[in-house]
Amino acid sequence: MTASQAPPEMAGKARSLERVPVTAAPAAPLWQTLQATAKVVQAVRAGRSLTSELEDVAAPLRPAVQALSFQVMRQLGRAMALRELLVKKPPPPAADALLCTALGLAWQDDVAPYPVHTLVNQAVEAARQQRQTQAQSGFINACLRRFLRERDALVAQTDHKLQALWNHPQWWIDRLQAEYPQDWQQLLAAAQKPAPMTLRVDRKHHTVAAYQAQLQSLGMGATAVGAFGLQLHKPVPVQRLPGFAQGHVSVQDAAAQLAAPLLLQGRDAQQPWRILDACAAPGGKTGHLLACYPQAQVLALDVDARRCERIGQNLQRLGVQAQIKAADAAHPALWWDAQAFDAILLDAPCTASGIVRRHPDVRWLRRPTDSAQLGRIQAQLLAALWPLLAEGGRLLYCTCSVFKSEGDMAVQAFLQRNSDAALLPSPGHLIPGQIPKGVPVEDNALGEHDGFYYALLEKTRL
Incomplete structure (x- = not known):
């Protein structure tokens, strides 16, 4: 296979997506956002890239769907392990994606973007409101209600599974263990953290220190990294970066x-x-x-x-x-x-x-x-x-x-x-x-x- 035949999903330089806080005010009912998120999750599990799927989400829904789908991807190993405990035979793909989406968002209180009971209620409503999942809405309701009743015990049963613990495929974990026997846990833990926004300053326009001071004056804290870089303490839209349109700084x-x-x-x-x-x-x-x-x-x-x-x-x-x-x-x-x-x-x-x-x-x-x-x-x-x-x-x-x-x-x-x-x-x-x-x-x-x-x-x- 030539370089021109490499599948686009296998390219190493994927375009980064701007992070959007999950707590942003929803532009639609939560059940509708969960529907759209589950559709994205289903597409990824079928082999399509998250980036391209998010581009097809309606603009008013996209920020919230992006935030939720990122979180589900980071918790999908745990979600799949919980679903296996709740039901041995996977339901049809659309119902399975909605079920895993709800479990991925709700399994742990301190990372749940909404109250757990709200997520469960709205996931059931999402199933009822969608033709592809209506027939399984009762099944999804039963699974999620059981999950609410037995959550601590179910989560404890998945703790011994590395795929659930680290939220990576087992083969990936095995490879890192073999190649990095001292560092595999560090690599997996780092992969679970949202990436910071790092800038490269064009020193033709500013020194790194001068641009850092300019950001500070605008209320944007940043730490110098490397010879050209500044790492923002909080990500911002690129339009807020002084001189971005004029090429004074790039995201890298x-x-x-x-x-x-x-x-x-x-x-x-x-x-x-x-x-x-x-x-x-x-x-x-x-x-x-x-x-x-x-x-x-x-x-x-x-x-x-x-x-x-x-x-x-x-x-x-x-x-x-x-x-x-x-x-x-x-x-x-x-x-x-x-x-x-x-x-x-x-x-x-x-x-x-x-x-x-x-x-x-x-x-x-x-x-x-x-x-x-x-x-x-x-x-x-x-x-x-x-x-x-x-x-x-x-x-x-x-x-x-x-x-x-x-x-x-x-x-x-x-x-x-x-x-x-x-x-x-x-x-x-x-x-x-x-x-x-x-x-x-x-x-x-x-x-x-x-x-x-x-x-x-x-x-x-x-």
């Missing part, structure tokens, strides 16, 4: 902000480097490359023409330019001009296992075989792009995955196949909450960040 995770400065670390930033951003959409790293290397000639590729439009929009907001092409990086014969690149950034398609706190549906969309399938795509991209690199040039391979088959194992296999490749000091797997290695000292304090992998490769003389 602290770990993702390492890519551009790592690529040509220690080399003259003012040289007219030829740089390829091989899987560039939506353009956050492309913009950062041009901020770090203002004289560079950057070619930004993406296989999806619509996503290329997004790159163009982002670069226009930042006031920078790159050559943008809709092309498959795995087939250079179709787009390469035969001039070698000084540097290549390969942000490869991956399982996105490092960004599940931003996209909590990812854990339920992935299958145990996905890493191997994506590994073949990653190897294909590395093999196709390495010959395009000039002698002495650098290729930065990165994924937003914590699975080692998409990081260390992939790079070690590449090094064995290519004797002209040398691995330079690199961060490797970035685990949330740990100080990364192989990066400048000032970049060590990354605050809360996504799981990432970085390997910096240099082409040497044979």
Whole structure:
């Protein structure tokens, strides 16, 4: 399978959704919001992405449905375990999704967005009001009433199940236990927390400290992270960020902000480097490359023409330019001009296992075989792009995955196949909450960040 054939749900750089408080005033009766949320949950369980499903929700309902569906995704392991205790044979998909939605929201008082009795009453009403679930409304009512009566005992019975305890598929937990015997619990706990909103300051307009002070004057607290970043104490709509429309700041995770400065670390930033951003959409790293290397000639590729439009929009907001092409990086014969690149950034398609706190549906969309399938795509991209690199040039391979088959194992296999490749000091797997290695000292304090992998490769003389 080529890079162009990778399913969109398996792309590693999914678009983050703006978080909306669950406590926001509902725009519709709660039963109607629960109906819409259950429909989204049913779609995710059928293999469709949460992002695309939320786009189809009616605008007045979308903020509340988004908040509730995020919470259900983060509690779905527990919800499914409780449903298995309440009924051995799963009901039809629509009824099962509504039942799991109610259980995911109501199983624990301190995380329930509404009083538990209210959630149960409104879930039953949602079943009665929907054609697909009307026939099961009595069954749903009986299950949820029993849940109210026996909640503590039922929850206690699920506590020994790792999938319920950590709200990830069992195969995912098993893999992390094998690959990170000391850190697997830390990784799973971090994945359950909502992601902070992290900004990258364009230092052409402000120093990080100056922009931090500007935010503070507007009542928006922020902590400096890395060399370019500020982590907001509370997320805000981007329209509230001073200078956002003029490109003074971008939203970008602290770990993702390492890519551009790592690529040509220690080399003259003012040289007219030829740089390829091989899987560039939506353009956050492309913009950062041009901020770090203002004289560079950057070619930004993406296989999806619509996503290329997004790159163009982002670069226009930042006031920078790159050559943008809709092309498959795995087939250079179709787009390469035969001039070698000084540097290549390969942000490869991956399982996105490092960004599940931003996209909590990812854990339920992935299958145990996905890493191997994506590994073949990653190897294909590395093999196709390495010959395009000039002698002495650098290729930065990165994924937003914590699975080692998409990081260390992939790079070690590449090094064995290519004797002209040398691995330079690199961060490797970035685990949330740990100080990364192989990066400048000032970049060590990354605050809360996504799981990432970085390997910096240099082409040497044979």
